Amino acid sequence: MQAGAWYAPLRDDTFMSADHPQPPPPATLPERKTLDQRNAMSELERLRHSCAHVMATAILRLWPEAQFAAGPPVENGFYYDVDLGHRITPDDFPAIEAEMKREIKANHVFEKRVVSREQAVRDAQSGRLGGLGERPGNPSRYKLGNLAEIPEGEPISYYRNGDFLDLCAGPHVGRTGNLGAFKLTAVASAYYKGDEANPQLQRIYGTAFKTRTQLEEWLRMQEEARKRDHRKIGAEMRLFILDPDYTGPGMPLWLPKGTVLVEELEKLAKETEFAAGYVRVRTPHLAKEKMYVTSGHLPYYAESMFPPMQVAEEGEPGGADGASRGAVQGDRYYLKAMNCPHHHRIFAAEPRSYRDLPLRLAEYGCCYRYEQSGELFGLMRVRSLNMNDAHIYCTEDQFADEFRAVNDMYLKYFKVFGLEKYQMRFSTHGKEGLGRKYVGEPELWLKTEAMVRRVLQDSGINYVEVANEAAFYGPKIDVQVWSAIGREFTIATNQVDFAVPARFGLVYHDRDNTDKTPLCIHRAPLGTHERFIGFLIEHYAGNFPLWLAPDQVRVLPVTEAQLEYARGIVEELRAHQVRAELEYSNDKLQGRILRAEEARVHHILVVGQREQEAGAVAVRIHGHGHQGVRPRAEVVSEILAAIRERRA
């Protein structure tokens, strides 16, 4: 479903926050919703849930044999899972919607009835539940499954609208006529109860709103989101390509225009980190198995890593001098999925004194993660990624200041990119998981979490605290931002690490003449180039601010007579590292302006005879039209200033 894809938060568990190995997910499923929780359903959710029932009614009118499973309201609408021989496609939507309208027009009451378990099982066996009537030989098998999950003692209820009777805890709106505006949006597949051992069902998605206006507004936003899709704009602007056949799935190739974005971001990061006292390092893309055994990433994280390479040295059997590299002998090498172990080895490279701390090692490191094929998504979820990574080694005393400085850096970046809405999600440990899900250092956990909490509070940062979601080795902070059209992105993760440095035996010599293990802060405020640029493309709809725009200035002489004047302006700008180009072609001025606008060139400078004589340029800004004629020197210095200050 388009909508679902757009609005569903991108899963972050194996992407940015996987600096650390995570233990396998807990075997226990999430708690069943209580009836109280269900009754807390908002008005809109009731509406949507009721709409799901009406959709089921309509589907049964068309295909009476349909078997229904679950039909809850979801973030942007509702769905109902149906088992049906006929493959429902969007072509069927008009017919289903027409039946739904009839049901709404009939204005049936949503009638609730509490029944005994025996009664419910009987009705399910007769095919009555999730049906329009009895269906001999076609028992409501998923409803029977659902019934079996209802704990003893919890009331079992039906809801009925017209002929349609469903096992349902509700709540619903009063009558089908209360449903406002709705629309079926997508069909997908889902396993019954999400378990791939169960049959696969067709999941029909729809959305509903109280009024037609609200529905239309939502559809408009969807349309806007589609227009801003980073894959679409990325192709239009020639920013990157994916080349699954040659490079491989999920491994973007940055084209020249996209590389401009990459390098401008790196420049911003390097300046910012330099000012904040970071030093830069560079590390290889590969490391021996021992590296990840020591870090603890193997075996937990092995599934998400590319399979190892086996490399033997020259002279050994299967050695590099023969054609048999990859033979059984020799060392196993892994493509790195994270940079931290390498940085730890740099920390370990020489004896460290407390006077050396904090040590802030920064690197735009290129990592490789073997994401499942079905998880890949444009630039947002890839297999090769460049992280705005750094590791800060510090003493406990220094921790709060260092952590605060990291937060300040985030806030600075938010300002640069005009992000007004953000939230930090502070994940702490759960006591039950100590020694299992979380490293068994109860005091250290509490102490570190208290420090983090205090810094968050002191700096007035917008955050929420979530218990029992920390990383194995320490509390973490996920950073969520909202793009200009209100979509949420998890852009980065901060982690506090009080365990891995010890695994690498990292120590510093303290003033009391003893060796101590440093704390480590993992941080990546700009996330990865891939995801961050994907986000920025949507945020700006490809209309990047001047400093970031791949095409900053294009100078268009009106006729050949202004060619030299125009060239002079381009050369002056280029001498100042401005991405300026001259365009003089057979096209009429209007055509060249159109193409410059289409290419999202930020400044379009038109020079004709009048401008040349006056030493001026006619300024046009992408998306904002003609800005008037102004002196050339003034325009040039303005452009330089806007770039230097990274104006929005």
Next chain:
RNA sequence: GCCAAUGUAGCUCAGUGGUAGAGCAACGGUUUCGUAAACCGUCGGUCGUCGGUUCAAUCCCGACCAUUGGCUCCA
């Protein structure tokens, strides 16, 4: 990974069991032009890949590859 949809020129998209079509882009020419499309012409496709059915397949069937949507926000 699993299920589904999709895959025709660089891009957007038509189309048919019988030699593949448009617009834009590109290229060549004419035009030298004042703020969102000047004109003429040319080039461009193994119709995702492989296999099957057929006298004949881009079209029908199958497998594979890739992309996209979804894979508990539970009666």
